[in-house]
Amino acid sequence: MKKINKLALFANKSNQRLFTTILVILVLYVLMTILDGTGNLSSLMKGLLVPVCAYSLVAVGLNLCVGYLGELSLGHAGFMCVGAFSSAFFSKAFVGIIPDVPRFILSLLIGTALAALFGFLIAIPVLRLSGDYLAIVTLAFGEIIKNVINVLYVGVDSQGLHFSMKDMMSLGMEPGGKIIINGAQGVTGTPRQSTFTISVVLLLLAIVITYNFVNSRTGRAVKAIRDNQIAAETVGLPITKYKLIAFTLSAAIAGVGGVLYAHNISSLTATTNTFGYNMSIMILVYVVLGGIGSFSGSIIAATILTLLPEMLRGLSNYRMLIYSVVLIMLMLFNWAPGILKWREAHGIKNFKSILKSKNTKEVQ
Amino acid sequence: MKKKALSLALCAAMAASLFVGCGNKGAEGSENVDTSGELTWRIGGIGPVTGGAAQYGQGVKNAIQLAVDEVNEAGGINGYNISFNFQDDEADPQKAVNAYNTLKDWGMQILEGTVTSGACAAVSNETYADRIFQITPSASSTTVTEGHDNTFQICFSDPNQGTVSADYIADNKLGTKIGVIYDSSDPYSSGVYQNFAAEAQAKGLEIVAAEAFTADSKTDFTTQLQKCKDKDADLLFLPFYYTEGSIVLTQADKMGYAPTMFGVDGFDGLLGVENFDVSLAEGVYLLTPFAADAEDEATKSFVSKYKEQFGDTPNQFAADAYDGIYILKEAIEAANLTPEASNEEICDALVAGIQNVDYNGLTGDNMTWNDLGEVSKAPKAVIIKDGGYVSAE
Structure with a gap:
């Protein structure tokens, strides 16, 4: 009896948190739109709105994997990459054939579905591992995706699609053909369709889905597996199935982030910084800094850490140095046991609320 | 107490660093004011x-x-x-x-x-x-x-470099069997290579080996060099930067492989690489618009x-x-x-x-x-x- 009460309470609390998160995002959205409408938003901020949402989405996706599935994935930039390239490929191939809006919706679906498919396929062998081994395998997977895309050449002409893993010449294209993916040069000229509104809608959607997922029957099963796999197995939970569901959903959300990213920039290349391990680790930093298991925290951390290096531009050569120092201090402030104790003693129980207000300030 | 002081200091530093972000925005603003008069x-x-x-x-x-x-x-x-x-x-x-x-x-x-x-x-x-x-x-x-x-x-532009290089090699008969090593993860390198290969085909040059490397594996070129050597390439076209260039030259020398080397503008700077035996660069062709030791005023x-x-x-x-x-x-x-x-x-x-x-x-x-x-x-x-x-x- 007691247990059920507790559970209901927990659900209530989490519902409350969900509403607060949505409300904060909506307020920020309205604020940004008004600022933009009245011409008070700097170009830099305007340019950062969509990337912030894209990175937030990927962070939310990874948080599902790290926080609720309890598995460390270092390959989420890979899923982002799959989403980005598949959707950019579709958009570029059908530009001028399908009208803008349905084409973007289709490419969004394709990007998400392909990222989910890759997540599913990878998860089958990978989730048999756990802990460090899983991290290593996902890291390798992310690198494989990046490197495959770097040698992938795809062109289209009247004969249809041409694929090659060697170079552009071996495509055997007709003179009038269009190169879509040009190896390391990536995809250039993707139509720019990611707007702030679409990004925010997708972000909200992702939050609602993940919140509901982790509080659903499946989500509780996933958390049970995370907390004690053997116990979960003894009560008869199909471990593989639940792990697969969670990992696939996590990959799909990262894919959505990739789609937004790809349609916001006209030059899409798979480098270490954009889709390699650097990015994977960056996303993990968002998740850890924002608090493992806290979706709103991930969004806040992704926002701050995307804005911070841009805010520090005036320091010119010392920018990245200061950035890393600030990052270390934020981590210490958020996680060091001594500081946690101190914060508790001084009544700063919930660092997130501070982060939130700081975040609002910074965005303004 | 010590811990308290430390964490206080850290917090202060963090707050300060946040202000740095704002402060510098202000500085930029003031710069605008400074120059608007003039x-x-x-x-x-x-x-x-x-x-x-x-x-x-x-x-x-x-x-x-x-x-x-x-x-x-x-x-x-x-x-x-x-x-x-x-x-x-x-x-x-x-x-x-x-x-x-x-x-x-x-x-x-x-x-x-x-x-x-x-x-x-x-x-x-x-x-x-x-x-x-x-x-x-x-x-x-x-x-x-x-x-x-x-x-x-x-x-x-990349096409220009690739095409001109192929033309130059063909016109001056520098080699007949050509090996190419390029960085497939770099747009510049693969771009030059693509255009080189297209023009080489048109000019009747035979590319016997086209070996790629990526940014993650640019410290060892022995495999690529060995393949070019096995195919008897008598000219190596190397469209990438001089840092990797110096490694390729050193490793080719160690293997006792001495084809004609042909680099593009990324090779400029080769002679300035630290710990690189400059004598290995003797006879290397490169296509560059600029040479730091040119004699003009x-x-x-x-x-x-x-x-x-x-x-x-x-x-x-x-x-x-x-x-x-x-x-x-x-x-x-x-x-x-x-x-x-x-x-x-x-x-x-x-x-x-x-x-x-x-x-x-x-x-x-x-x-x-x-x-x-x-x-x-x-x-x-x-x-x-x-x-x-x-x-x-």
Whole structure:
């Protein structure tokens, strides 16, 4: 009896948190739109709105994997990459054939579905591992995706699609053909369709889905597996199935982030910084800094850490140095046991609320 | 107590660092106020000054600064001084767009950048939409200029380099069986290779081996070299940068493999690599618009000034960037513009004006531009002899 009460309470609390998160995002959205409408938003901020949402989405996706599935994935930039390239490929191939809006919706679906498919396929062998081994395998997977895309050449002409893993010449294209993916040069000229509104809608959607997922029957099963796999197995939970569901959903959300990213920039290349391990680790930093298991925290951390290096531009050569120092201090402030104790003693129980207000300030 | 003090200090530092972010925004604002009394040309630059490609961005930044100082000392352009603002992009397209937006907020009128091709393609899309004139010192890919009438290149485009190299090899009969090693993860390297291969086919050159490496594996080339050796390649075409170039030359020497080596403009700087046995570079051909030890007056004065100010030998990127400011100067003077003009007016005037410019600079004589944004200048094929560049003709 007691247990059920507790559970209901927990659900209530989490519902409350969900509403607060949505409300904060909506307020920020309205604020940004008004600022933009009245011409008070700097170009830099305007340019950062969509990337912030894209990175937030990927962070939310990874948080599902790290926080609720309890598995460390270092390959989420890979899923982002799959989403980005598949959707950019579709958009570029059908530009001028399908009208803008349905084409973007289709490419969004394709990007998400392909990222989910890759997540599913990878998860089958990978989730048999756990802990460090899983991290290593996902890291390798992310690198494989990046490197495959770097040698992938795809062109289209009247004969249809041409694929090659060697170079552009071996495509055997007709003179009038269009190169879509040009190896390391990536995809250039993707139509720019990611707007702030679409990004925010997708972000909200992702939050609602993940919140509901982790509080659903499946989500509780996933958390049970995370907390004690053997116990979960003894009560008869199909471990593989639940792990697969969670990992696939996590990959799909990262894919959505990739789609937004790809349609916001006209030059899409798979480098270490954009889709390699650097990015994977960056996303993990968002998740850890924002608090493992806290979706709103991930969004806040992704926002701050995307804005911070841009805010520090005036320091010119010392920018990245200061950035890393600030990052270390934020981590210490958020996680060091001594500081946690101190914060508790001084009544700063919930660092997130501070982060939130700081975040609002910074965005303004 | 100790812990408390420490955490307090940390918090204070963190708060301070946050204020740094704000404070510096304020500083930028005050700079705007400072210069608004006196009208200046606002020229922005973008390039990587942190990360893996930092040496190229740093060179460009220094060289532009050098040129800007010279121009300002000599009375500016049409009587107005230049203010120059350089932003870091870490060679990343997204960061480059952020840097571009920062410059736009600063009030940039003309952009000289970006340094790397991938980032430049993203930025030129933005400048095209905003009608800001852009000239890039070193982004050589055609994706940079394609469909963007406002973007011009100072360096050779990739097709130009690849095609000219193949022509040169065929015309001078430097080799019959050609091996290529290229960086498949680098747009510049793979771009040059693609065009080289296409032209080689047309010219009847036989490419017996085309071996790729990636940015993650650029310290060991023995496999690629062995394959080229097995196929009896008598000429190696190496379209990448000099750092890897020095490794290839060293490892080929260790294997006892001595084909004719042919590099492109990225090889400039080869003789300055630390711990590299310069004698191995003897007989290496390279196609470069600029050689730091050339004997002409302009190059000599540029190199000595650069060395004096930054303690480093300038490379081809720096030379292109230095030329960029003078090309802009010439075009602006020809169009008789003043900084009062709007960005769009400046852009339109320069797009038309630059096509009439005939510029003699560090990186070539009689440089002209077509409406595609590509430069036409004579590529200099040089050969390394006795530790120096000698014209190969």
